Amino acid sequence: MELTQLTIDAIREGLAARKFSAEELVRAHQGAIERKDKDVRAYLSLSPERALEQARKVDRQIAAGEKLGPLAGVPVAIKDVLLTRGLATTCASKILKGYVPPYDATTVARLESAGACVLGKTNCDEFAMGSSTENSGYFTTHNPHALDRVPGGSSGGSAAAVAANMAVASLGSDTGGSIRQPAALCGVVGMMGTYGRVSRYGLVAFASSLDHVGPFGRTARDVAQVLQIMAGRDPLDSTSADVPVPDYVAALGGENDLKGVRVGVPKEYFAGLNPEIGANIEKGIDLLVKNGARRVDISLPHTDYAIACYYIICTAEASSNLARYDGVRYGYRAPQYEDLRDMYRKTRDGGFGAEVKRRIMLGTYVLSSGYYDAYYLKAQKVRTLITRDYLEAFEDVDVIVTPTSPIPAFKLGERVDDPLQMYLADIYTVTASLAGIPGISVPCGRTKGNPARNEPPLPVGMQILAKHFDEMRLLQVAHAFEISGGFDNP
Numbered sequence: 001m002e003l004t005q006l007t008i009d010a011i012r013e014g015l016a017a018r019k020f021s022a023e024e025l026v027r028a029h030q031g032a033i034e035r036k037d038k039d040v041r042a043y044l045s046l047s048p049e050r051a052l053e054q055a056r057k058v059d060r061q062i063a064a065g066e067k068l069g070p071l072a073g074v075p076v077a078i079k080d081v082l083l084t085r086g087l088a089t090t091c092a093s094k095i096l097k098g099y100v101p102p103y104d105a106t107t108v109a110r111l112e113s114a115g116a117c118v119l120g121k122t123n124c125d126e127f128a129m130g131s132s133t134e135n136s137g138y139f140t141t142h143n144p145h146a147l148d149r150v151p152g153g154s155s156g157g158s159a160a161a162v163a164a165n166m167a168v169a170s171l172g173s174d175t176g177g178s179i180r181q182p183a184a185l186c187g188v189v190g191m192m193g194t195y196g197r198v199s200r201y202g203l204v205a206f207a208s209s210l211d212h213v214g215p216f217g218r219t220a221r222d223v224a225q226v227l228q229i230m231a232g233r234d235p236l237d238s239t240s241a242d243v244p245v246p247d248y249v250a251a252l253g254g255e256n257d258l259k260g261v262r263v264g265v266p267k268e269y270f271a272g273l274n275p276e277i278g279a280n281i282e283k284g285i286d287l288l289v290k291n292g293a294r295r296v297d298i299s300l301p302h303t304d305y306a307i308a309c310y311y312i313i314c315t316a317e318a319s320s321n322l323a324r325y326d327g328v329r330y331g332y333r334a335p336q337y338e339d340l341r342d343m344y345r346k347t348r349d350g351g352f353g354a355e356v357k358r359r360i361m362l363g364t365y366v367l368s369s370g371y372y373d374a375y376y377l378k379a380q381k382v383r384t385l386i387t388r389d390y391l392e393a394f395e396d397v398d399v400i401v402t403p404t405s406p407i408p409a410f411k412l413g414e415r416v417d418d419p420l421q422m423y424l425a426d427i428y429t430v431t432a433s434l435a436g437i438p439g440i441s442v443p444c445g446r447t448k449g450n451p452a453r454n455e456p457p458l459p460v461g462m463q464i465l466a467k468h469f470d471e472m473r474l475l476q477v478a479h480a481f482e483i484s485g486g487f488d489n490p
């Protein structure tokens, strides 16, 4: 039995039947990391003792016949923007080098109390700003399907770790697509719940009105099981919603779940994308229809303004959130300076990378007096229009299906010098973030590749969106799509 390819259900059964121990499972993943991560570079840091201690605890519970947590023994990876008590948390930024948090993010704490074993912290774009991990202050993660290509971002390390079987599941954060887009580029499942569905306590803030924590897994069912543990009200996060969490896992049925589901297909999401991706998504939609779903062609007319709107709001919020890195409270401080102001300046100049600086400047600009009304306030109004597009669409449809990314994994270095090109990679994901609705990306076949040009087939991702708090429907459709063969070859 290959211990690094198991689903969460298979782990539960295997542990109960004593086919393997939790410690063996963790060690198998540590072995995989040792073998593969020098090429993939998904992890920024490892926590071998923390993982093994937790695994031994699970093994003792099994030996004593105690009831196990729902994620007992499951090896997981955590994006390095989530605080982990006693384990360095850097947001892939030099400014947080050496910062060791005194507490755990709620999501991490919930996973560990359910029995999950934290293998380590994963690489990402600095402060989750980017779409490729190339903005990491440390190194770039490589796509396990093609090592000369990006894994997507910003949660590229978490996606790559799961894709390369170096973790069963992982956590990422999604502000404008940072879970869904790397999931698509790495060929795994990645999900963002409704804004407020999952606690943000202990998630280092980038753009607070857009930030979400969410899971990656290799199957829709694994993702449902991790979301189940994380979702629900947290008194430590005042924006977390007090809405009951249904049993997502029990709700997963078969292909029958697709009968009568109205699938909205927005025309704005099928223009100007890589034609192979468009063709795969069309085939994916046909498969849903073959299993009883009904296709409804719709329009989300304000989509064109989404990128501009998102990059005004997220930079505005980032400029405010990142003011706290002053060389006094966290991490790095410039070694030499003249006075306090000079210390701030040198610390921030040396600690932040180019993209973070660009966003702080843009955000400060759109919030400044005289420009606030023209940019920030205007963007807030557009955000409302984008949200309304969705609310109106969901009067006629149950889910909306789109490509996750307009392009497959691009080559390392191909877009770094052109921030606008990089921003355009988010074109299909930012709208759901602005509206606060839940979204999932599932694998939907691959591109053909081109052996003559040494291009391997690359994963394609299909995005499914639903109305606020209808995560259950998303997971049902994703699972039904998976078991009808959609992931491999729609």
Ligand code: GLN
Residues within 6 Å of the ligand: 128, 129, 130, 131, 153, 154, 173, 174, 175, 176, 177, 178, 179, 206, 314, 426
């Ligand atoms: N790529 C987008 C950005 O750079 C989204 C990032 C994210 O979701 N954290 O802002």
